[in-house]
Amino acid sequence: MSGKLPITDARLEPIAQKVLGNVRLTPEEGLALFQSHDLLAVGWLANHIREQRHGNICYYNVNRHINPTNVCVAHCKLCAFGRSPDAPGAYTFSLDEIFARAAAGVAEGATEFHIVGGLHPDLPFDFYLDLIRGLKQRFPNVHLKAFTMVEVHYYARISKLSIKDTLLKMKEAGVDSLPGGGAEIFHPRVRRIICDHKVSGQMWLQIARTAHEIGLRSNATMLFGHVETLEERVDHLVRLRETQDQTHGFVAFIPLEFHPANTGLAHIQKPTGIDALKTIAVSRLLLDNFDHIKAYWIMLTPRIAQIALRFGANDLDGTVVEEKIYHDAGATTPEHLTRAELERLIRAAGRRPVERDTLYNRIDRSIVPPIAARPAPNGSVLPVSSMMAR
Ligand code: V47
Numbered sequence: 001m002s003g004k005l006p007i008t009d010a011r012l013e014p015i016a017q018k019v020l021g022n023v024r025l026t027p028e029e030g031l032a033l034f035q036s037h038d039l040l041a042v043g044w045l046a047n048h049i050r051e052q053r054h055g056n057i058c059y060y061n062v063n064r065h066i067n068p069t070n071v072c073v074a075h076c077k078l079c080a081f082g083r084s085p086d087a088p089g090a091y092t093f094s095l096d097e098i099f100a101r102a103a104a105g106v107a108e109g110a111t112e113f114h115i116v117g118g119l120h121p122d123l124p125f126d127f128y129l130d131l132i133r134g135l136k137q138r139f140p141n142v143h144l145k146a147f148t149m150v151e152v153h154y155y156a157r158i159s160k161l162s163i164k165d166t167l168l169k170m171k172e173a174g175v176d177s178l179p180g181g182g183a184e185i186f187h188p189r190v191r192r193i194i195c196d197h198k199v200s201g202q203m204w205l206q207i208a209r210t211a212h213e214i215g216l217r218s219n220a221t222m223l224f225g226h227v228e229t230l231e232e233r234v235d236h237l238v239r240l241r242e243t244q245d246q247t248h249g250f251v252a253f254i255p256l257e258f259h260p261a262n263t264g265l266a267h268i269q270k271p272t273g274i275d276a277l278k279t280i281a282v283s284r285l286l287l288d289n290f291d292h293i294k295a296y297w298i299m300l301t302p303r304i305a306q307i308a309l310r311f312g313a314n315d316l317d318g319t320v321v322e323e324k325i326y327h328d329a330g331a332t333t334p335e336h337l338t339r340a341e342l343e344r345l346i347r348a349a350g351r352r353p354v355e356r357d358t359l360y361n362r363i364d365r366s367i368v369p370p371i372a373a374r375p376a377p378n379g380s381v382l383p384v385s386s387m388m389a390r
Helices: 010-020 027-035 039-054 095-107 125-138 149-159 163-173 188-194 201-213 230-247 273-286 302-308 339-348 384-388
Strands: 057-061 063-066 112-115 143-146 217-224 250-257 315-318 352-355
Touching: 010 027, 010 039, 027 230, 027 273, 039 273, 057 339, 063 095, 095 125, 125 143, 125 149, 125 163, 149 163, 149 201, 163 201, 201 217, 201 230, 217 230, 217 273, 230 250, 230 273, 250 273, 273 302, 302 339, 315 339, 339 352
Parallel strands: 057 315, 057 352, 063 112, 112 143, 217 250
Antiparallel strands: none
16 A cells, blocks of 8 residues: 555556646556556546546436347458348348337437447448438437448448548438447557458548547447457557547547457457456546546446446446347347436446436436427436427
8 A cells, every 4th residue: 555545556656646636648657557456546546537527426328229230241250240141140120110119219218329230231321311310300309329430431432422421411311429339449450350341440530530520429439358459458548539639529438348259259258357347447547538438238247337337437328228239249238227227236336327318418307398309408407208208
């Protein structure tokens, strides 16, 4: 123990002083945090920053995942979800099927649809635009967080549009923001092994920058616990931090734990709980310009996600419903948690649950429904029942 700080690893001393002084950490210091076995000290520091920013609050949202198709031409080794068109289990929903799923989500109080899918060889870009228009028309106040940078890149290719024009069309159709998937690990050595046909890390970041430029905010992720080195994790986080310095367009960061079952990397062992907690904590400490770090309970398990709320995370993510990407890769977590269950997990971690919308406006379920739903100004309280009133 050093002074009043709970530190047993002497290498962490100068880093702790910088954290307490709100001084940006270097990549070398990020690496030292990852290499340290003093998990509690790393977690304590991350929790210090988390509480500085968010006090005791832990956010969650009521959302529904919609995966329009699992047919995918990319065949990434890391993925158990994608299928060839004629492979067993391949599916593509019709627009009506998607609207029916969305309606069920709205009936359950969803304020967000999280929409991502495979890179289908035959569906035109117009299919996705019609999907977005149809959802927006039917559920105008549900936030559409749709299509990763990887999908944007593919749609640009098949429709022979620039990235910017593709994003503009998506925005015009009703996309409100972009999820953070497909980032994996930016380093080319890793991408060659786990997702060699996917966009490069540089291109992922360029698409994110373009989205932010045209006013579409996005999330960012990092897939950890496969073939990457700790240096490559740090490199990934620092590139995100640099991009955020330029655009301030990232809303939240989600570290995603790799699930190997049924993937081309099934021989790799799952990351341990210690690795997951440390990765969340180091993300909080290196990403000093990201407000929100999510503990995605679907992949972490509700138990580890709960502990993560004391290791830097300030959000448990959503109720989710029908999660396919992790469950195809062997996740044994439930596919759905209710609001009450999320709130119980949060309270049991000693945090105060606050329901949010996608952009972290607070939602108050107790407010009586006004007749007409109006978009909420940033930071205001949004009466959820107004979203369901139409
Ligand atoms: O892009 C794919 C990852 C991502 C596997 O933005 C795998 O709010 C582990 O991006 N094991 C999709 N991970 C999930 C995602 C996400 C999740 C929650 C919230 C948000 C958000 C985004 O899942 C993919 C890929 O990186 N993935 N296969 C696997 N076998």
